[in-house]
Every structure is written in structure tokens, then in C-alpha cells.
Amino acid sequence: MARARGRESFAIGNVRVRAGSTKAVELPITRLVTGGDVSLPVQVVHGREPGPVVWVNAAIHGDEVLGVEIIRQVLAALSPRTLRGTLVAVPVVNVLGFMAGSRYLPDRRDLNRSFPGSPRGSLASRIAHLFMTEVVAKCEVGLDLHTGADRRPNLPQVRADLDDPRTRELAEAFGAPVMLNASVRDGSLRQAARETGAAVLLYEGGEASRFDEEPIVAGVSGVLRVLAALGMVDRPDDEPAPVSKVARRSGWVRARSTGILHLEVELGAYVEAGRRIGGLSDTFGRRVRLVHADRSGIVVGLTHAPIVNAGDAIVHIAEIDDA
Incomplete structure (x- = not known):
């Protein structure tokens, strides 16, 4: 005391x-x-x-x-x-x-x-x-x-x-x-x-x-x-x-069309550049466009919004620093 x-x-x-x-x-x-x-x-x-x-x-x-x-x-x-x-x-x-x-x-x-x-x-x-x-x-x-x-x-x-x-x-x-x-x-x-x-x-x-x-x-x-x-x-x-994995760069994959979003990745997943990570369809289920990762890295953010417009942020990928 x-x-x-x-x-x-x-x-x-x-x-x-x-x-x-x-x-x-x-x-x-x-x-x-x-x-x-x-x-x-x-x-x-x-x-x-x-x-x-x-x-x-x-x-x-x-x-x-x-x-x-x-x-x-x-x-x-x-x-x-x-x-x-x-x-x-x-x-x-x-x-x-x-x-x-x-x-x-x-x-x-x-x-x-x-x-x-x-x-x-x-x-x-x-x-x-x-x-x-x-x-x-x-x-x-x-x-x-x-x-x-x-x-x-x-x-x-x-x-x-x-x-x-x-x-x-x-x-x-x-x-x-x-x-x-x-x-x-x-x-x-x-x-x-x-x-x-x-x-x-x-x-x-x-x-x-x-x-x-x-x-x-x-x-x-x-x-x-x-x-x-x-x-x-x-x-x-x-x-x-x-x-912790270290990242010095990150970026959002954005929708290139308007549609209903179906994601195929979860938070924490590692994705390679070019990998398909989801798709967009119209209201009848017809595929409008596929969504691909624009870089390799870990998914650190994503959207749960079912409807996205062209330009909307979909998946946030952090590029891991191997060094």
C-alpha cells in the first residue's frame, strides 16, 4: 500500500x-x-x-x-x-x-x-x-x-x-x-x-x-x-x-458488372492471382460475369451484400511479404 x-x-x-x-x-x-x-x-x-x-x-x-x-x-x-x-x-x-x-x-x-x-x-x-x-x-x-x-x-x-x-x-x-x-x-x-x-x-x-x-x-x-x-x-x-503474416500492399477486387454476387472465398483464404473467387448473375440465375483475383494474397475483407453494382468493392486481398 x-x-x-x-x-x-x-x-x-x-x-x-x-x-x-x-x-x-x-x-x-x-x-x-x-x-x-x-x-x-x-x-x-x-x-x-x-x-x-x-x-x-x-x-x-x-x-x-x-x-x-x-x-x-x-x-x-x-x-x-x-x-x-x-x-x-x-x-x-x-x-x-x-x-x-x-x-x-x-x-x-x-x-x-x-x-x-x-x-x-x-x-x-x-x-x-x-x-x-x-x-x-x-x-x-x-x-x-x-x-x-x-x-x-x-x-x-x-x-x-x-x-x-x-x-x-x-x-x-x-x-x-x-x-x-x-x-x-x-x-x-x-x-x-x-x-x-x-x-x-x-x-x-x-x-x-x-x-x-x-x-x-x-x-x-x-x-x-x-x-x-x-x-x-x-x-x-x-x-x-x-x-502475423506481413503485408505491405492490398487492394479491392471490384465488380466489373452489376449483378447478384455469389462468392467462392472466405475471410483468411489464400488466393492466387487469376483464381476464380466468385461470379455475378442476373435475377434469373444466368451468369453475367466471373470474378477473379487480381493479385495473390490473403482475403482480409469482403462484402456480404448480395447485389452489387459495377465498381463496387467485392474482395479485399492483402499481398503477403514473403521476406
Whole structure:
């Protein structure tokens, strides 16, 4: 207990969290037209022992609910009495979109294109600024949890700057089936956080508005393995982390005609360039066009939409780096 009292409390918003304790914090965002307040929910696990400060967030896109469950299970597995360092968990960043089941904010802005934000900008810009100042600025590592879009599930994967040694080490520790060297997008949380010096992993798995067991398990295990690699928790006694396949390029196979789609591949399948991966038919079942892989690699995303138009994304293939 003496060591707990010796460690400083953690300041966030207008509260302080004592070492060796967990505290839920509400960071004010805005007020509804009805007069109700909207706040950003944060849970801080401030360990007794010193160590890294890490954040984990989900639902920057309001319909990407799977990460909320991952964070719930991660928090249930941690104790502030044994944690070394501090975990700042934000299960729902886009609170208004989450309540409405929408990817976007009420003004149709994409929150993940609004970072680092501004205290006097749009609602999206203000939420981004709040997250950057109260969460990112206090942390050295971030885990940003996402899913695929509606009816477009993703294979569990980590997207990160694999040319940065520290980030790559954490990506390897996560142990997702695939880790993809991905460039950052303007206005994204990952871009803004990297510019502060934080190492950021973006996890993709499952699809919007659904809980899928496999990507949840992969996400929970991956987050806990990253915390173990940082020395914040003890390494589990189970099997070592899976070895992730590395990809530096990926691309979507797109429909060349409009039709009803019949896919012949699943997530995680390895396909050779030129292989038939599906077909398009008309409403009477007459074949309109076959669909072939345009590159060799692993299927990391696909569509479940039965009807596609010319140009629609069908299958996402990541080219594996044999080196």
C-alpha cells in the first residue's frame, strides 16, 4: 500500500484517480436541444506500480460496436492492484452516432477525419480536440479499435507503421492473423496521435453493428498481449502469440458488372492471382460475369451484400511479404 500512496494520482478532466484504483469519468461534450448533457465516457485503471500510460478506444464510428465489447472484456481482466502503469479506456468516442446506430455524427461528419480538432470548430472537431487533449496527450501508446463497414466484415488485422521499430514490435505482440503496413489518412486519429509521438495500432475485425466471436476473442487477446509486451501485466501462461503474416500492399477486387454476387472465398483464404473467387448473375440465375483475383494474397475483407453494382468493392486481398 505504501507504493500506491507514493505514486501520483492521474489527472483527467476535473478529477484525479488514485494509484491502485479504477474510476469512471465523464468528459462533457455538448448539450442536447432537450437540455440533457452528452459526455465522453472514460474509465481509468491507474495501477499501483509505475509503468506506461496507454489508451484503448472504440466506436469512433458509431456503428462499430464490436470494439466496445473488446474493451469491456479487457477491463474485466485487469486489476489496478496489479497493473503496472495506467490504462485509459474510451469504449465509445462517437457517443451521438453510437446512440443512433450511425457511423457518423448528426451533421454527417466522419469523426475519424476530424482530428486533431479544434475547441471552437464543428461538433466533430470539438470531440476530436477533447479526445486529443484529455486522452492522447497523456498517453504514449494507443490502440484504436475498428470494424469493417455494414455487410463488409474484416479478418482480424492490425494496421500500423511497420517501418517504425517500436510500433512493429507492438504489432507483432498483438498477434493478429495479418499486420498491414498502412499509410495514415488525413484527419484520422492515428495520424494526429502519431504526430504527438505516440505509437498507435489500429485493429480491424468483424463488421459494423454486430458482435462476432472470432474478432472479439482476437481483439481481447491482442490488447492483453500488447499490455504484457509493455510490462503492464504479466504474460499469460498460454501459447505464445501467433506469428502475423506481413503485408505491405492490398487492394479491392471490384465488380466489373452489376449483378447478384455469389462468392467462392472466405475471410483468411489464400488466393492466387487469376483464381476464380466468385461470379455475378442476373435475377434469373444466368451468369453475367466471373470474378477473379487480381493479385495473390490473403482475403482480409469482403462484402456480404448480395447485389452489387459495377465498381463496387467485392474482395479485399492483402499481398503477403514473403521476406
